Amino acid sequence: MDDPQAWLTLARVPGLHAGPVRKAHIDPRALLHESPATLAALGLRADHVAALRRPDRDGIARDERWLAGTGRRVIGWGTPDYPAQLAHIHDPPLALFVEGDVAALSLPQLAVVGSRNPTPLGRDTAEQFARHLAAAGLAITSGLALGIDSAGHRGALQAGGRTVAVLGCGLDRIYPRSHAELAREVTAHGALVSDLPTGTPPLKHHFPRRNRLISGLSLGTLVVEAALQSGSLITARLALEQGREVFAIPGSIHNPMARGCHRLIRDGAKLVETVHDIFTELGALLAGLRLQVCAEAPDAQEVSGPTLDKDYEILLDALGFAPASIDTLVARTGFAAQEVASMLLILELGGRVAQQYGGLYCRRLPGKD
Amino acid sequence: MDDPQAWLTLARVPGLHAGPVRKAHIDPRALLHESPATLAALGLRADHVAALRRPDRDGIARDERWLAGTGRRVIGWGTPDYPAQLAHIHDPPLALFVEGDVAALSLPQLAVVGSRNPTPLGRDTAEQFARHLAAAGLAITSGLALGIDSAGHRGALQAGGRTVAVLGCGLDRIYPRSHAELAREVTAHGALVSDLPTGTPPLKHHFPRRNRLISGLSLGTLVVEAALQSGSLITARLALEQGREVFAIPGSIHNPMARGCHRLIRDGAKLVETVHDIFTELGALLAGLRLQVCAEAPDAQEVSGPTLDKDYEILLDALGFAPASIDTLVARTGFAAQEVASMLLILELGGRVAQQYGGLYCRRLPGKD
Numbered sequence: 001m002d003d004p005q006a007w008l009t010l011a012r013v014p015g016l017h018a019g020p021v022r023k024a025h026i027d028p029r030a031l032l033h034e035s036p037a038t039l040a041a042l043g044l045r046a047d048h049v050a051a052l053r054r055p056d057r058d059g060i061a062r063d064e065r066w067l068a069g070t071g072r073r074v075i076g077w078g079t080p081d082y083p084a085q086l087a088h089i090h091d092p093p094l095a096l097f098v099e100g101d102v103a104a105l106s107l108p109q110l111a112v113v114g115s116r117n118p119t120p121l122g123r124d125t126a127e128q129f130a131r132h133l134a135a136a137g138l139a140i141t142s143g144l145a146l147g148i149d150s151a152g153h154r155g156a157l158q159a160g161g162r163t164v165a166v167l168g169c170g171l172d173r174i175y176p177r178s179h180a181e182l183a184r185e186v187t188a189h190g191a192l193v194s195d196l197p198t199g200t201p202p203l204k205h206h207f208p209r210r211n212r213l214i215s216g217l218s219l220g221t222l223v224v225e226a227a228l229q230s231g232s233l234i235t236a237r238l239a240l241e242q243g244r245e246v247f248a249i250p251g252s253i254h255n256p257m258a259r260g261c262h263r264l265i266r267d268g269a270k271l272v273e274t275v276h277d278i279f280t281e282l283g284a285l286l287a288g289l290r291l292q293v294c295a296e297a298p299d300a301q302e303v304s305g306p307t308l309d310k311d312y313e314i315l316l317d318a319l320g321f322a323p324a325s326i327d328t329l330v331a332r333t334g335f336a337a338q339e340v341a342s343m344l345l346i347l348e349l350g351g352r353v354a355q356q357y358g359g360l361y362c363r364r365l366p367g368k369d
Numbered sequence: 370m371d372d373p374q375a376w377l378t379l380a381r382v383p384g385l386h387a388g389p390v391r392k393a394h395i396d397p398r399a400l401l402h403e404s405p406a407t408l409a410a411l412g413l414r415a416d417h418v419a420a421l422r423r424p425d426r427d428g429i430a431r432d433e434r435w436l437a438g439t440g441r442r443v444i445g446w447g448t449p450d451y452p453a454q455l456a457h458i459h460d461p462p463l464a465l466f467v468e469g470d471v472a473a474l475s476l477p478q479l480a481v482v483g484s485r486n487p488t489p490l491g492r493d494t495a496e497q498f499a500r501h502l503a504a505a506g507l508a509i510t511s512g513l514a515l516g517i518d519s520a521g522h523r524g525a526l527q528a529g530g531r532t533v534a535v536l537g538c539g540l541d542r543i544y545p546r547s548h549a550e551l552a553r554e555v556t557a558h559g560a561l562v563s564d565l566p567t568g569t570p571p572l573k574h575h576f577p578r579r580n581r582l583i584s585g586l587s588l589g590t591l592v593v594e595a596a597l598q599s600g601s602l603i604t605a606r607l608a609l610e611q612g613r614e615v616f617a618i619p620g621s622i623h624n625p626m627a628r629g630c631h632r633l634i635r636d637g638a639k640l641v642e643t644v645h646d647i648f649t650e651l652g653a654l655l656a657g658l659r660l661q662v663c664a665e666a667p668d669a670q671e672v673s674g675p676t677l678d679k680d681y682e683i684l685l686d687a688l689g690f691a692p693a694s695i696d697t698l699v700a701r702t703g704f705a706a707q708e709v710a711s712m713l714l715i716l717e718l719g720g721r722v723a724q725q726y727g728g729l730y731c732r733r734l735p736g737k738d
Contacts (some may be wrong), residue, residue, distance in 0.1 A: 075468050120625065250619035250631060253642045254732075262619060262640055273622045304569065360729065363623075 005044040005069060006032055007061045007076040011095035012198050013051040013218055016116075018077040020044060023235045028077055028094050059197055065098075066172050066198045071187065073098045073103075085109070089216040089242050093195030097171045101192035104162050107139040108286060110278065111214045111239070112155075113232045114148025114224035115257050118196065122225035122257055124250060126151035126297030127158070132275040134161025138191060141166065141218050143210060144179050148224045151187055164217060169211035170194060171203035193217075211235040212242075226260030233260050236269065245281055247272045280304065308352075313334070316345050316363065319353065325360055375401055376445040377432045379501050382420040387446040387461045389413060397463050409516065428566055433467075435541050440556065442467045447484060458585040458611050460659055462564030466540045469560035473531050475509040477655060480583045480608070481524075482601045482733045483517025483593035484626050486644035490625055491594035493733075494526070497521035498591065501644040503530025508559060508649075510535065510587050512579060513548050517593045517601075522555055532559040533586060538571035541564060562586075581602040581611075586650055589614030591641065593627070595629030602629050605638065614650055616641045635647035676723075680704070684712050685732065688722065694729055 010016065021028045028284070030050055039049045049175035060245040066072060075081045075096045081103040086092055098105065104358065113129050114122065131240045133155035142149040144165040165186045169175050173196050174183045186192055195213060197205060210235050217219050221239040221247070226232035232300045236246045246269040251258025265271050270281055279286070311316045318324070318332035329340045344361055347353040353361050375398040379385065389412045390397045400408065400421055408418045435441060443466045444450045452474040454463055467474065481499050484492065495517045499509045503525035511518040513534040525532035534555045538544050540563050543552045555561055564582060565575060580603050584590050592615070595601035605615045606654040615638040620627025634640050639650055648655070677685070687693070687701035697707045713730055716722040723733050 016669075120620065125622070170476075249622055250634075250640075252386075252490065252621050253494070253618055258619070259642070262642055263636065266640050271619075271631055272546070273628070273631055 003029065003076075004064070004074050005060065007074045008063045008093040008197065009052070009055045009077070011063070011074065011093070011097070011195065012056045012059050013048050013094075014093060014351075016044065016048045016051075018087075018094050019090065021077070021094075022092075024088040028368045033166065052084075059199065062172075063198050065168075066097075069099075071099055072171070073102055075102060078118055079166070082286070083217055084260075085218065086213065086216045089212065091212070092216070095195065095212070097190050098173050099186040099193050099249075100189075101162075102191065104139055104190040105193065105217065107141040107162055108137070109141040109164060109218040110282075111141045111221040111235065112148065112152030112216040113142055113211075113214065113221060113224050113226065113235050115230060115232065115260075116145050116147040118147045118151070118225040120258055121252070121256060122148065123151045126224040127155035129224070129249075129275055129278075130155025130163075131159040132162070132218050133162075133278065134159040134192035136275070136279070137161075138219075139164055141214055143207075143214055144175070144183060144186070144192075146176060150179060150182055151224075153182060157189055161189075164188070165192050166210050166213045166217070167192060167194040167202070168196070168206035170198040171323060172198040173201065173285070188295065207231055208234050208238075212238045215239035215244055216242055218244060219286075220247055222263055222278065222280070223245040223264055223269070224248070224249050226256035226264075227256055228263060230260050233263065236264050240268075245270065247278055247281070249273075259351075272295070310340075315340065316347070316352065319361060320362055324362075329361070337367050372434060372445075373433070373443050374429065376443045376464040377420070377429045377566070378424045379445070380427050380443065380462070380466070380564065381425045382417050382463075382627075384418075385413065385725065386441060387456075387463050388459065388557055390446070390463075391461075397537065402738070419514055427662055428568065430568050432736055435466075435539075438468075440469055441540070450475070452586055454587065455585045457568065458581065460581070460583070462582070464564065465583075466566070467560050468540050470531075471557040471560065471612045473508055473533055473559040474562065474586065476531055477506070478508040478510040478587040480510045480587040480590040481517065481521030482580075482583065482590060482604050483595050484599060484601065484629075485514050485516040485518075485730075487516045487520070487594040487626055488624060491517065491620070492520045495558055495593040498593070498618075498644055498647075499532075500530075501523025502647065503528040503532070505644070506530075507588075508533055510577075510583055512513060512537070512583055513544070513552060513555070513561075515545060515547075517595075519548060519551055520549060522591075526554055526558055527641065530558070534559070534561050534584045535579050535586070536561060536563040537575035538564070538572070539565050539567040539569040541567040542569075542571065542572035551627060576600055577603050577607075581607045582612055584608035587613060588655075589616055589647070590715035591616040591618070591647065592638070593618050593631055594620065594624075594626035595631060595633075596625055597628045598639075599629050602632065605633050605734070609637075614639065616650070622711040651665050680708075681712060681716065684709065685716070685721065688730060688732055693731075698730070 008029055024042050036049050036071050075098055077092055077094050081102045114127055118157050134140050139162040140152050140156035141164040142152040153163045163186055171192055174180045190238040215238045221236055223232050225234050239246050248261035248262055248264040248269040249272050314333055318329050326340050330337050354364050355361055372424040378399055391410050439703050444467055446463050447460055450471045479502050481495055499521040503509050508531040509521050509525035511521040512535040522532045532555050540561055543549045584604050584607045590605055592601050592605050608615050617633040617638040618641050619630055683702055687698050696711050698704050720728050724730055
């Protein structure tokens with residue numbers, strides 16, 4: 001492993017990124033040995049220069065203790081393991097802390113982001129898209145947050161795929177704490193990443209910074225449900241600035257969690273109804289990566305569920321998108337109550353409908369269980 | 370009244386429209402006196418020429434009997450009452466049969482169209498948009514069909530506004546028959562229109578033709594819910610060809626009735642969440658018509674409902690967009706069951722929630738009753 005201490009020192013210079021060294025065509029580690037005048041000439045601020053000359057020994061010792069654990073690395077900008085997609089953004093971190101499989105960071109990734117308070121159907125949708133995208137070979141990148149983020153990670157894990165979680169704190173902390181078990185699964189089937197050194201708490205201003213890594217690691221960003229003025233819209237804006245694709249899933253105008261997506265679509269994001277829409281858009285990029293994703297992509301039929309017998313289709317149509325009782329379904333279809341009950345049972349066993357409180361039936365997404 | 374017989378004769382030449390006479394700068398009635406050679410030189414087909422020379426006397430007599438009824442007119446292209454918006458399309462009808470207020474045809478209109486089988490929320494949405502648009506001074510134009518069309522007409526009527534129904538059959542028939550009462554209300558507060566003479570049945574191929582009149586009479590077309598491959602998408606395509614605005618309301622990707630709208634948005638239709646979005650887009654056109662619509666437009670707040678006390682907002686948020694029981698709401702909010710029950714009662718009286726089968730509560734659109 002290459003000289004972690006130099007990278008740890010660089011990681012502890014707040015606000016310093018790889019932009020200046022890229023411009024100067026020098027190895028970032030050279031910054032540790034340059035004179036203040038040279039550093040200033042490279043465009044470094046006075047506080048950067050001061051921090052480089054007075055390394056935080058205690059902090060670095062803490063990072064080193066963390067690095068001693070299994071599967072932990074610090075990856076420097078310009079070294080072979082540093083993810084190429086991220087290296088190309090305007091302000092790539094000088095060092096990345098990684099726990100898990102470093103190679104996951106260099107897989108073609110799609111970011112799946114959205115509200116921390118999605119609707120249940122929004123959560124299902126995020127999970128379903130992530131499952132299909134991961135099954136097709138894309139790693140799913142997100143922020144380990146509640147709601148859509150975790151549904152994205154979980155969908156990828158369900159598919160036996162790869163997933164990357166970018167944190168807004170040091171990797172010796174997991175935020176939110178309730179996702180500690182999810183973080184362990186992500187580590188086992190992908191990687192946790194942060195550009196923040198150990199001991200850094202999840203402060204509010206870290207999240208836009210974390211979001212730039214999520215979009216920067218990814219070929220594109222899929223926003224599933226998002227309120228206006230939400231962090232997901234920041235991620236989407238960063239993705240656009242980084243020249244990456246932005247995908248948004250529309251929703252009912254009566255669902256406030258769809259407003260952010262509608263704003264993005266108005267502003268030019270691709271309206272996405274199926275995973276196919278994403279593959280179509282990313283086709284050229286994925287071909288460039290010599291990845292045969294399209295051949296493995298589930299078709300729209302699969303997402304909307306297998307074709308059913310006509311009577312079952314009539315019954316599902318009658319059920320619509322709001323819960324209904326057997327009596328209501330009898331009235332809507334003209335089928336006998338006994339028929340409706342037995343068809344519902346078969347649909348329930350097939351995972352196409354669910355019984356909820358009050359004996360009402362509602363639709364489920366195909367493939368959910 | 371000007372010479373109805375000439376217009377009735379012209380109306381009974383199948384497929385002949387005002388394009389050729391507009392190009393030749395002649396009065397359409399002159400066609401009745403021209404030689405076959407002159408008619409051919411004007412671009413009329415042989416079957417047009419034959420029909421002009423052998424008028425359908427019985428049909429015309431039937432039209433005349435219909436015209437003898439109250440409030441019935443035939444309006445010729447180029448005469449003062451012919452609606453200017455429609456006169457400008459590529460293929461305006463030579464004559465329009467009208468029952469009701471002819472002046473309604475010359476009001477600034479917005480077409481509200483969509484599926485004959487919308488979801489209940491789609492129907493509510495159409496009605497609500499039509500109500501607000503009509504209250505602001507736009508006439509609502511549609512096709513009297515089941516589903517979204519009739520919701521559009523009804524919304525306009527509820528607002529005490531004006532509405533225009535274009536039929537795909539002669540005005541001596543009403544299709545669908547179940548809308549006979551609605552047709553009477555439209556006649557009393559606007560107009561029924563057709564370019565098809567009396568006795569013409571509602572044949573399938575009349576509907577694209579009818580749709581071109583709906584879009585042609587209107588400044589723009591709002592598609593509320595529509596399947597792919599539906600008549601509403603034809604209307605929207607015609608609106609674009611006629612240089613009119615197309616507006617589409619997005620919906621859940623799990624709602625097949627949203628697919629048509631999503632297709633339109635991908636193809637460049639304006640994504641609409643509130644009536645404001647429509648007024649913003651039509652602003653310049655409406656200013657040109659010297660109409661002060663914007664001042665009367667309901668604001669987004671009104672569409673999303675008045676602001677409630679914080680606890681009520683918490684309860685409505687907990688209710689979300691799927692029905693829930695009191696127990697579920699207690700679990701979601703942490704409020705006492707008694708509190709939840711009394712708040713739901715107040716919200717129900719205020720028209721913000723409704724109780725449905727099984728004792729579940731669901732949200733309603735503000736202003737619905």
